Amino acid sequence: MNLMQKLQQAMPSHVVPYTREQMEQIHQQSVEQTSLAAYEHHQSCKVQAVLGRSGIGKKHLKCSFENYTTANQGQRQAFNVSRRWVSEFFDGMPKNFVFSGSTGTGKNHLACAMANALMARNKSVLVITVAELMLKIRDKYNKASTITEAQFMKYLAEVDLLVLDEVGVQRMNDHEAIMLNSIVDARYTNEKPTGILSNLNVNDLTQVLGERVIERLLESGEWVSFTWESYRRQARNIKGAD
Numbered sequence: 001m002n003l004m005q006k007l008q009q010a011m012p013s014h015v016v017p018y019t020r021e022q023m024e025q026i027h028q029q030s031v032e033q034t035s036l037a038a039y040e041h042h043q044s045c046k047v048q049a050v051l052g053r054s055g056i057g058k059k060h061l062k063c064s065f066e067n068y069t070t071a072n073q074g075q076r077q078a079f080n081v082s083r084r085w086v087s088e089f090f091d092g093m094p095k096n097f098v099f100s101g102s103t104g105t106g107k108n109h110l111a112c113a114m115a116n117a118l119m120a121r122n123k124s125v126l127v128i129t130v131a132e133l134m135l136k137i138r139d140k141y142n143k144a145s146t147i148t149e150a151q152f153m154k155y156l157a158e159v160d161l162l163v164l165d166e167v168g169v170q171r172m173n174d175h176e177a178i179m180l181n182s183i184v185d186a187r188y189t190n191e192k193p194t195g196i197l198s199n200l201n202v203n204d205l206t207q208v209l210g211e212r213v214i215e216r217l218l219e220s221g222e223w224v225s226f227t228w229e230s231y232r233r234q235a236r237n238i239k240g241a242d
C-alpha cells in the first residue's frame with residue numbers, strides 16, 4: 001500500500017481531500033499573505049532604520065526597573081505605576097501616560113524602562129522629543145527623504161509605544177499642533193498607547209496640547225507627578241549628609 005492509500009484508509013469517510021487546484025489556490029494565498037507581511041515588515045524596518053531602532057539615547061538605553069532607586073513615596077508610586085503599566089500592556093490593556101515634573105526627576109528613566117521592557121518582547125517603540133519629531137516630519141516633505149511622509153505617519157500611528165518627550169519646551173505653531181493632534185487621534189483609534197513627558201503642570205500642558213488631546217490621553221491613562229528634586233541633586237545631598 002502506498003502512502004496515499006494508507007492516508008485515505010486512515011481518513012474518516014466524510015473527509016474529502018482537497019483537489020490539486022484547491023491546494024494550489026491555498027498555496028498561492030499563503031504566498032501572498034507571507035509576502036504582504038514581509039513587505040509590511042520591510043517597510044517598518046526601513047522606517048526604524050531611518051529613525052534609529054527606538055530613539056532611546058545612550059544615556060537611557062540601560063534604564064530599567066532594576067536600576068531605578070526609590071527613596072521616597074512619590075518615586076515608589078511612579079515606579080509601581082510604570083511596572084503595572086507594562087503588565088497591563090501585555091495583558092492587552094494598553095494605557096496612555098503623562099509623566100509631569102522638572103528636569104532630572106527620572107521621567108525618561110522610567111519611560112525608557114517601560115520601552116525597554118516592551119522591546120525585550122519584540123514590541124516596537126519610539127521615544128522622541130517633540131522638536132525632533134517636527135524636524136523629521138518636515139524632513140519627509142523633502143524629495144530626497146528615503147521614506148515618505150505617509151510611511152512615517154503610518155509608523156507613528158502604529159508603533160506599539162510612542163513616547164513624546166519634552167512636550168511644551170518649544171512653542172508649537174498651528175501646523176505642528178494639528179500634526180500632534182492627528183498622531184494622538186490615530187493612535188487612539190488604533191488603541192496604541194502614547195506617553196507624554198513634560199515639565200508642565202496639567203493647566204499648562206492643556207494650553208499647549210489642547211483640551212481635546214488631553215482628554216483623549218487621560219481617558220484611559222495615568223497622570224504621574226514627579227514632584228521630588230533631581231536625581232543627581234538628591235544623590236549629592238545624600239552624600240553630603242554622610
Ligand SMILES: Nc1ncnc2c1ncn2[C@@H]1O[C@H](COP(=O)(O)OP(=O)(O)O)[C@@H](O)[C@H]1O
Binds near residue numbers: 063070106231
Ligand atoms: N530614581 C532613580 N534611580 C536611578 N537613576 C535615576 C533615578 N532618577 C533619575 N535617574 C537618573 O538620572 C538621570 C536623569 O534622569 P532622567 O530620567 O533623564 O530625568 P528627566 O527625564 O525627568 O529629566 C538619568 O541618568 C537617570 O537614569
Ligand SMILES: [Mg+2]
Binds near residue numbers: 104108
Ligand atoms: Mg527627560
